[in-house]
Amino acid sequence: MSEKRGFAAIPQSSPGRDYRGHQAEIDAAVRRTLDSGWYILGNEVRAFEAEFSAYLGLGEGVGVGNGTDAVELSLRALGVGPGDAVYTVSHTAVATVVGVERTGATPVLVDVDEATYTMDPASLAEAIAADPRPGGSRPKAVVVVHLYGQIADMTEIMRIARAAGLLVVEDCAQAHGARHDGRIAGTWGDIAAFSFYPTKNLGALGDGGLVATDDASLAARVRELRQYGWRDRYVSAVPGMNSRLDEVQAAILRAKLPYLDEDNARRRTIAARYDSGLGESAVGIPAVTQGVEHAFHQYVVRSSHREALMASLRDRDISTAIHYPVPVHLQPAYAGRLPQPAGLAVTERVVSEIVSLPMFPSLSDEEVERVIQAVLEWANSAPRMAAGLERPS
Ligand SMILES: Cc1ncc(COP(=O)(O)O)c(C=O)c1O
The missing domain is CATH 3.90.1150.10 (Aspartate Aminotransferase, domain 1)
Known part of the structure; x- marks a missing residue:
């Protein structure tokens, strides 16, 4: 309680209070996972991947360590790497650009729309036309950010991207469940990256992320990359990384998704x-x-x-x-x-x-x-x- 006015302080966000709203179910999910004795890539992650991709209406979901990795892995699955240019916005969580740079590609920044704060399609078109090899690299993809929960102008952005031969990643870290004319965020582009940082609309109680797509071969590539590049256990088919959603966070997310x-x-x-x-x-x-x-x-x-x-x-x-x-x-x-x-x-x-x-x-x-x-x-x-x-x- 405030000394001054007798009111309790109002936080800007409160994952702790949101947790208490579903505490019994979340606690039971954590307990179930701890009792299972299986803590990495088990039934909880598999079930959450299936449930969240079904929620989106997509065929594939791959749980990863966080949203930044989800952006990187989405791009790497699309084949983006050194020598490529990736168009995205400067008005975003820095994580979007971190994910792009970690692939070795060059982020090319475009402006946002004054009213919606999301990528301005005109600025994207202008950037593509103004410099065919930005920073000396070859244009390959666009990362669109549905900032604050508002879906960017995907009809225009997809049109411009396709005309320029660019692949499209949706950064849905702030837009779980947002829709445009009934079509949900994450289903407009080639692949979508989600974060489950605790304050997100669907938040874990720690770090978590997911890559969603309808393309089974892209999902298979993310599955390899998230775990040392393994296709078969202990045999790396490609150079990968370690970015796994863990079982406890997956169980918590399953409790909260409904x-x-x-x-x-x-x-x-x-x-x-x-x-x-x-x-x-x-x-x-x-x-x-x-x-x-x-x-x-x-x-x-x-x-x-x-x-x-x-x-x-x-x-x-x-x-x-x-x-x-x-x-x-x-x-x-x-x-x-x-x-x-x-x-x-x-x-x-x-x-x-x-x-x-x-x-x-x-x-x-x-x-x-x-x-x-x-x-x-x-x-x-x-x-x-x-x-x-x-x-x-
Ligand atoms: C738009 C956007 N992209 C990416 C991320 C990265 O997510 P994470 O913090 O889970 O790595 C965030 C969240 O921080 C975000 O808001």
Whole structure:
């Protein structure tokens, strides 16, 4: 409880609280796995792979160590490697670009759409046309990120990618269960990478990831690569790595998967309440593309006075976060060395204005109202500041 106001603090995300919501089932799943005596690549992983790929409506799922590895392994299964160029966005978790670079390929960064924060198809097309050999490498694939739970414009992106002969990976780390015209994230491209980091819409209680595809030969390649390149036990057919989803995490994910759609519906209810509470305020609310069932991994608002808004909410014991404050191309590890043939003007603008409000399924209605009131109070008590705020176009 806050000393100041007598309210409990509101976190921005709370995997611990979400766990307690399903504690009995998760604890039973962990106990069952511990009692089984089998901890790596056993029945739990096999069952989860089958259940999650069935949820997606895809033929194959391969459990891996985390989402970063899922991006790398998806690309490696597609044959991406040194000398290749892979188009992706700079406005993403750095993990997307880490996964691309670990294949030996060159990440080529393109801009995002101002309203949806996902890959701008026009920027992709411009980048492809502007430089046929970005960084001296041969264009091979696109990694699309369904950021914050919103599906990117896959119809356009697939059209542009196919016309240029590019393969497509969907980074679905933030979009478990999101749909566009009923078609679920992960089923648009050639292969899809998922993360089960604890705060994700489907989160483990540790690290976890999965590669999903309808192509059995791609899945077989990921299965080899995730375990030392083994085709047969103890015999490496290709140089591989160790990136296995473990049995305990798979069992936990099996316990939580039946609640994913319900949890996403709760996220959408919270988002709808934020929309109606904040829609008339000076803070920009998220745009949802027509036909998209947003998974609201994050609820991201926009203000040119973001720091003041965050400080005011912090003062009321409400946590916020910025996803992400520094785009990949401006981070010390990457600055000045990744091609960006179409420019990144929108990315550089949005990163200074975005802020993620509290968003997780076990956030209570009362807490949502407190967040709304806090934002409105801030906007009203800073009229000069608020007058200068602009909603994103
Ligand atoms: C868009 C995106 N891609 C990839 C990842 C990487 O996932 P992980 O942290 O499981 O490696 C994350 C999560 O951090 C993410 O948000």
